[in-house]
Every structure is written in C-alpha cells, then in structure tokens.
Amino acid sequence: MFYPFNPNQPADADSFANRREHLERIDQRIVPSFQRHSSGVRNLAIVGPPGIGKTSLANQLIVRCAAADPPVLVVYISASLGYGSFFAFCHALVTDAIAQVAAREGIGSRAREELQRWNFSLRLPGFSATRLTSTDPSPSSASELLRQEFSRLSRDYLKPHGLGMALILDDAHMLSVMEPHAMLILRAAFQDLHLMGGRIGLVITGPESFFAQMRANAEPASRFFEHIRLEPFALSDLDDVIDRPLQRAGMSEQFVVRSDARTWLMDKTRGHPFFVTFILQEWLDWSLRMEITQFDTVCAEETWPHVMRRLSQERFLADWETASEQERDVLCDIVDAESGLAASQAPHGNVLRRLVAKNLVERTRRGVYTVYHPLFGEFVSHIRQ
Numbered sequence: 001m002f003y004p005f006n007p008n009q010p011a012d013a014d015s016f017a018n019r020r021e022h023l024e025r026i027d028q029r030i031v032p033s034f035q036r037h038s039s040g041v042r043n044l045a046i047v048g049p050p051g052i053g054k055t056s057l058a059n060q061l062i063v064r065c066a067a068a069d070p071p072v073l074v075v076y077i078s079a080s081l082g083y084g085s086f087f088a089f090c091h092a093l094v095t096d097a098i099a100q101v102a103a104r105e106g107i108g109s110r111a112r113e114e115l116q117r118w119n120f121s122l123r124l125p126g127f128s129a130t131r132l133t134s135t136d137p138s139p140s141s142a143s144e145l146l147r148q149e150f151s152r153l154s155r156d157y158l159k160p161h162g163l164g165m166a167l168i169l170d171d172a173h174m175l176s177v178m179e180p181h182a183m184l185i186l187r188a189a190f191q192d193l194h195l196m197g198g199r200i201g202l203v204i205t206g207p208e209s210f211f212a213q214m215r216a217n218a219e220p221a222s223r224f225f226e227h228i229r230l231e232p233f234a235l236s237d238l239d240d241v242i243d244r245p246l247q248r249a250g251m252s253e254q255f256v257v258r259s260d261a262r263t264w265l266m267d268k269t270r271g272h273p274f275f276v277t278f279i280l281q282e283w284l285d286w287s288l289r290m291e292i293t294q295f296d297t298v299c300a301e302e303t304w305p306h307v308m309r310r311l312s313q314e315r316f317l318a319d320w321e322t323a324s325e326q327e328r329d330v331l332c333d334i335v336d337a338e339s340g341l342a343a344s345q346a347p348h349g350n351v352l353r354r355l356v357a358k359n360l361v362e363r364t365r366r367g368v369y370t371v372y373h374p375l376f377g378e379f380v381s382h383i384r385q
C-alpha cells in the first residue's frame with residue numbers, strides 16, 4: 001500500500017503543501033538570481049525550529065532549480081559532523097559541484113573529460129586531491145579551497161556554458177560546530193565570486209538560535225543572506241496537508257478527517273508540521289484497522305493515549321535522554337510553571353541556556369522560557385509522575 005503521511009522524511013514534491021508565499025519568492029526572486037544572466041545572486045537562509053519544514057522547503061528549491069529555464073545546477077549537501085572537519089566538508093562541496101557540471105548534458109565531451117580529471121589547484125602541505133590527510137589544513141585553507149576552485153569552475157565551465165548553480169547546505173549550523181568562523185569564510189569566498197561575475201548562490205538551513213548567534217557574532221555573514229522564517233501551519237493550511245496526499249494515494253473515501261478533528265489536531269499540534277504529519281499517520285493506521293472512515297474528535301480522544309505513547313517512543317524519549325538530571329529538573333519546573341519560567345525564577349540560568357542550545361526549550365519574546373512544544377510539555381509532566 002502506498003502510504004501518504006511520513007513524518008520521518010522531508011516532504012517530497014508530491015506531498016509538499018502550502019508555503020505559497022515562500023514559493024512565490026523562491027520562484028520570482030531566488031531561482032532567477034542563480035541564472036547566468038541575473039544581476040547577482042540572492043543567497044537564502046531558511047530558518048526555523050526542528051521539524052518545521054526547512055528541508056522540505058529546500059527540496060522545493062531543488063525542484064524549481066531543475067525546472068527553471070535555463071535550469072540551475074544544484075548541489076545539495078547535508079552538513080554533518082561526519083565530515084570530520086570544515087575543510088573536509090568544503091572539499092566534498094567542491095567535488096560534488098564538479099560532478100554536477102560534468103554530468104550536465106551539453107557540456108561537451110572534452111570539458112567532461114577535463115572535469116573528471118580535475119586537479120585541485122591548491123598547493124598545501126599534506127593535501128591531495130583524492131585523499132585527505134589526518135591533519136587537515138587550517139580554516140584559511142578551506143577559504144582558499146572554496147575561492148580558488150569555485151572561481152575556476154565558474155570561469156572555465158559555468159560561465160562559458162551559460163550555467164548558474166545553487167549550493168544548498170542543509171543544517172548549516174553544524175558547520176559552525178566544526179569551525180566557528182564557517183559562515184564568515186563562506187561569505188568571503190562567495191562574495192568574491194559574486195564580484196567576479198559568478199552565479200553561484202548559497203542556500204542554508206538552520207535553527208533560529210544559530211542565526212541569532214550569527215547576528216550577534218558575525219553580523220556581516222547574517223547580512224549576506226535573505227531570510228525565510230518558517231512558521232507553523234494555520235488551520236486553513238491543514239486542508240492541503242491532509243487532502244492532497246490522500247487523494248494521491250486514492251484514499252480520500254477510506255479516511256475522511258472531519259472538520260472538528262482538524263480543529264482538534266490544530267489545538268494539539270499548534271500547526272507544527274512534524275507533529276501534524278505524525279498524528280495523521282497514526283490516525284490513518286487506526287482508521288484502516290478499525291474500518292472507520294469518518295474520523296472525528298471522539299476518535300481523536302480515543303486514540304490519543306496510543307498516539308502519545310508512539311510520540312514518546314519515537315521522539316520525546318530521545319529528547320529526554322539528551323537532558324542531564326539537572327536539566328530534567330529545570331524542564332519539570334518549566335512545565336509546572338505552566339505559562340513559562342522567567343530566567344530570574346530558575347535556579348540556574350546556564351542550565352536554561354544549555355536547554356535552549358539543545359532545542360528543548362525556547363525563550364519567548366516576553367523573556368520567559370517554555371518547552372519547545374506543548375506536546376513535549378505533556379510528555380514531561382507524564383514521565384515525572
């Protein structure tokens with residue numbers, strides 16, 4: 001059976017819903033700016049809390065780059081600590097970009113052969129084009145690597161073939177864990193390229209706290225990007241999230257989510273895309289098993305203990321595991337305070353900061369701290385009983 005809801009994978013081209021305003025901006029301003037004859041690239045930062053849909057939107061950007069005329073080449077790379085160093089990450093980025101150009105139709109067989117034999121022009125002790133040594137070159141070498149290789153790629157291959165390129169760095173905040181100046185280095189390299197007439201755009205995703213930090217510590221890097229701040233879905237957005245995937249799966253009649261259940265879902269999830277998709281998946285499973293086609297609030301209440309158990313197993317227990325004993329106590333204090341906890345009421349301000357860094361707690365505009373989602377709050381009160 002084809003399954004319409006999957007909370008563990010970013011939405012693909014078929015299941016992607018809503019975000020019309022952002023898609024328009026991507027279509028009208030961002031993608032055209034990556035094309036060879038634009039007046040200059042517009043770099044984009046997609047910002048928001050975990051599970052809000054950053055990778056899903058980045059995937060839409062990939063789709064739209066491919067559909068553009070002329071198409072924009074895309075390198076998508078998820079920044080993970082697995083690269084071992086920022087330099088190794090940059091090396092992978094350059095290598096992927098070269099491979100993308102080489103794979104492009106119409107590039108010509110001679111150029112393709114040259115690209116396949118690409119020699120990194122960088123001369124650094126201990127560095128070889130095909131293998132990284134255990135002692136990676138310094139960050140300044142990463143900067144040189146980006147500047148030299150991307151200018152060469154742009155000058156010798158992209159420009160002559162009328163091509164533009166988008167580099168999508170998903171979870172870019174991980175780069176700053178490996179190299180605190182990662183964003184400034186990227187900015188320096190790609191700003192130079194822009195001034196030389198290159199059309200290689202950067203798209204990064206990450207949590208809001210990363211960009212707040214960037215504004216505070218590396219303001220020029222922050223200004224280098226336009227921002228899309230993703231918000232939760234509104235009630236009216238749920239129709240697109242629920243009905244289209246069901247139609248595609250041919251299940252519109254087998255599983256009907258009544259409007260009272262939609263409002264219930266909105267109240268529980270506050271429109272958070274991951275939780276919405278997770279709960280829909282559980283509801284659908286249950287309805288198929290029980291052979292109930294009309295899903296209403298009575299069904300929602302009846303299935304809730306089971307859904308909450310599944311959510312705990314799949315997500316909240318892992319969240320809880322990342323907190324120390326002391327952090328767990330503070331999480332309980334926050335949940336007990338109901339409307340959030342002011343830093344002055346908390347026993348240890350630095351514990352709150354650590355919880356924010358772990359994405360378990362958010363600081364609201366009023367300067368009070370709350371758990372990252374009310375459903376996690378429900379889990380915390382439950383686990384401590």
Ligand SMILES: Nc1ncnc2c1ncn2[C@@H]1O[C@H](COP(=O)(O)OP(=O)(O)OP(=O)(O)O)[C@@H](O)[C@H]1O
Nearest residue numbers: 006007011016017050051052053054055056273274
């Ligand atoms: N626009 C959308 N349409 C439909 N489903 C969506 C949309 N955005 C997000 N989702 C659903 O929400 C879940 C989380 O989305 P996604 O992985 O894109 O979030 P994220 O912000 O990249 O999360 P993380 O911070 O953990 O990387 C996915 O299961 C996806 O199916």
Ligand SMILES: [Mg+2]
Nearest residue numbers: 054055056170
């Ligand atoms: Mg993601």
